[in-house]
Amino acid sequence: MIELKRTVLVVDDQKLNREILHDILEDEYVVVCAGNGQEAMDILMEKGKKFAAVLLDILMPVMDGYEVMEKMQKTPGLSEIPILVTSQIIEKEYELKALNMGASDFVSKPFNGEILKKRLYNLIQMHESAAAVGVMERDNLTGLYSKEGFCCRMKEVLKSGQDILYDVIAVDIEHFKLFNDTYGVDEGDRLLRYVAYKIVAESERCNGICARVYADQFLIFLERQEGYAIGMVNNINRIMENYPLDMKIHVKMGVYEVHDGTVPVNSMCDRAFIAVKAAKGHYENDVAYYDDSIREKLLLEQQIGDDMVHALRNEQFNVYFQPKYDLTTGEMAGAEALVRWQHPTKGFMSPKEFIPIFEKNGFITELDMFVWNKGCNYIADWQKKYGVTVPVSVNVSRKDIYKQNLPEILKEIVEENGLKPENLHLEITESAYTENPEQLILIVEQLKKEGFIIEMDDFGSGYSSLNMLAELPIDVLKLDMKFLQNKGEQSKIENIMSSIVELAKKINLFVIAEGVEMEKQISMLKSMKCDMVQGYYYAKPMPAAQFEKMCLQ
Ligand code: C2E
Ligand code: MG
Numbered sequence: 029m030i031e032l033k034r035t036v037l038v039v040d041d042q043k044l045n046r047e048i049l050h051d052i053l054e055d056e057y058v059v060v061c062a063g064n065g066q067e068a069m070d071i072l073m074e075k076g077k078k079f080a081a082v083l084l085d086i087l088m089p090v091m092d093g094y095e096v097m098e099k100m101q102k103t104p105g106l107s108e109i110p111i112l113v114t115s116q117i118i119e120k121e122y123e124l125k126a127l128n129m130g131a132s133d134f135v136s137k138p139f140n141g142e143i144l145k146k147r148l149y150n151l152i153q154m155h156e157s158a159a160a161v162g163v164m165e166r167d168n169l170t171g172l173y174s175k176e177g178f179c180c181r182m183k184e185v186l187k188s189g190q191d192i193l194y195d196v197i198a199v200d201i202e203h204f205k206l207f208n209d210t211y212g213v214d215e216g217d218r219l220l221r222y223v224a225y226k227i228v229a230e231s232e233r234c235n236g237i238c239a240r241v242y243a244d245q246f247l248i249f250l251e252r253q254e255g256y257a258i259g260m261v262n263n264i265n266r267i268m269e270n271y272p273l274d275m276k277i278h279v280k281m282g283v284y285e286v287h288d289g290t291v292p293v294n295s296m297c298d299r300a301f302i303a304v305k306a307a308k309g310h311y312e313n314d315v316a317y318y319d320d321s322i323r324e325k326l327l328l329e330q331q332i333g334d335d336m337v338h339a340l341r342n343e344q345f346n347v348y349f350q351p352k353y354d355l356t357t358g359e360m361a362g363a364e365a366l367v368r369w370q371h372p373t374k375g376f377m378s379p380k381e382f383i384p385i386f387e388k389n390g391f392i393t394e395l396d397m398f399v400w401n402k403g404c405n406y407i408a409d410w411q412k413k414y415g416v417t418v419p420v421s422v423n424v425s426r427k428d429i430y431k432q433n434l435p436e437i438l439k440e441i442v443e444e445n446g447l448k449p450e451n452l453h454l455e456i457t458e459s460a461y462t463e464n465p466e467q468l469i470l471i472v473e474q475l476k477k478e479g480f481i482i483e484m485d486d487f488g489s490g491y492s493s494l495n496m497l498a499e500l501p502i503d504v505l506k507l508d509m510k511f512l513q514n515k516g517e518q519s520k521i522e523n524i525m526s527s528i529v530e531l532a533k534k535i536n537l538f539v540i541a542e543g544v545e546m547e548k549q550i551s552m553l554k555s556m557k558c559d560m561v562q563g564y565y566y567a568k569p570m571p572a573a574q575f576e577k578m579c580l581q
């Protein structure tokens with residue numbers, strides 16, 4: 029007689045549990061039971077191949093679940109059988125141990141029949157399809173489709189021309205590389221298998237086809253449902269919260285909505301990956317949809333990344349200077365160095381366009397070093413020519429702060445130009461403090477010790493904390509220009525500004541107001557006893573030669 033039902037093995041020392049599981053499963057499976065690990069092994073050794081899965085309890089007399097898993101792993105023919113751990117123990121370390129020993133998933137007691145059946149079904153499906161289809165079509169590690177297999181299946185479905193809307197979703201695990209480096213490759217592989225399994229389970233109701241393309245990059249091709257992607261990503265992330273390791277595991281999704289079936293399937297996949305890139309690194313969004321603006325933004329980032337090194341070598345970057353004025357004397361008292369890019373095809377570019385990209389790709393430190401050097405070249409040059417020392421302030425990106433040897437680099441630049449550290453003022457943004465206060469405090473203390481003057485840039489624009497003022501040994505507070513540009517109730521804004529100035533004075537900080545554009549703002553700032561101003565009212569940032577003409581000759 030041909031057996032149509034699959035056979036599963038239930039291993040539990042409690043008779044009641046065996047009976048419950050038997051009742052849940054008997055309609056769909058042939059259920060064989062064992063009362064402890066030894067019995068289970070005996071049955072498996074005799075007719076192992078016949079079992080589609082093992083439901084395994086952990087705490088049992090004679091031979092416990094761990095030992096069964098260990099023995100199964102070592103036995104050819106048994107190591108491939110998927111194991112669903114059914115246990116009361118839910119502590120992470122036990123789960124981890126079980127995962128390490130080859131368990132595919134867990135269900136905890138008391139059992140929910142529907143959930144248990146679903147999980148068991150998914151588990152068996154995944155293993156069987158992995159075994160049935162050729163290796164080329166499948167990813168060995170997870171049993172999901174490979175990119176080739178996936179694309180073939182996508183084409184078939186799209187060709188069938190049904191009246192259904194489809195999406196391609198790319199899934200990516202945040203900080204997977206870090207996870208791999210921290211816990212090792214085996215642990216990384218285990219995580220990938222687990223995520224693969226959850227992706228399959230989540231996409232099932234939309235008839236999803238799933239693939240692992242490379243490392244932690246997955247693809248799903250599925251039938252679109254109203255607003256479902258966010259639900260899927262939330263479900264997966266909720267499950268991952270319980271993953272039995274300390275590091276937080278979080279996945280992101282990028283969705284490409286198939287509107288035009290003639291777009292090559294490979295391009296559809298690329299676009300889903302472009303979308304997931306946009307979601308990565310954003311705390312608020314776990315799902316991003318592909319659209320043309322995303323594409324253009326990424327193309328621009330890519331182009332800027334391709335051009336930057338060449339641009340620095342070929343002197344396409346220029347340093348401009350914007351004078352600062354002493355409010356009491358009305359005289360020029362220093363300048364801020366601001367970078368500009370004369371791009372051969374894009375024309376004149378503002379730092380607002382390229383600095384964020386350089387901060388992302390790491391090039392910022394190289395560019396900043398160039399600007400620091402140029403700034404010092406000019407201070408020395410002007411000293412020689414005009415016999416005056418113009419203190420120049422340069423911007424220090426929040427990414428530079430993580431360079432351990434920042435103080436040495438800066439000291440060397442200053443010394444090479446025959447200057448003193450106090451001639452170079454360093455502008456640090458307050459956002460660096462929120463990112464990593466300890467590191468910032470450490471570096472600022474070292475820089476102060478070397479003799480540099482530290483300015484807190486854009487104060488009041490981010491999540492400023494007054495505590496930060498107490499902790500950081502800064503010299504100057506640069507009030508963000510948003511205060512002066514604020515169109516809200518003027519008396520209120522003035523009150524806030526004057527309170528900040530007053531507070532700064534009390535702790536011996538020098539205050540500079542940025543973005544001064546109107547005469548009336550100057551009298552207001554004077555009455556507050558603000559020390560210095562910088563803004564278009566006096567001068568816009570300009571090339572060095574022009575600065576020289578305007579302020580030094
Ligand atoms: P920031 O350091 O706060 O520089 C002041 C910005 O305000 C400059 O913009 C300047 O041109 C602009 N500004 C000055 N006065 C006025 C005014 O009266 N009205 C208005 N509306 N704007 C005024 P810029 O040069 O576009 O630089 C933007 C930001 O880019 C800078 O803000 C700074 O954070 C960053 N940046 C510029 N150069 C560098 C650099 O060499 N390295 C790094 N890391 N960042 C830089
Ligand atoms: Mg600045």
Ligand code: MG
Nearest residue numbers: 485486506542
């Ligand atoms: Mg500023």
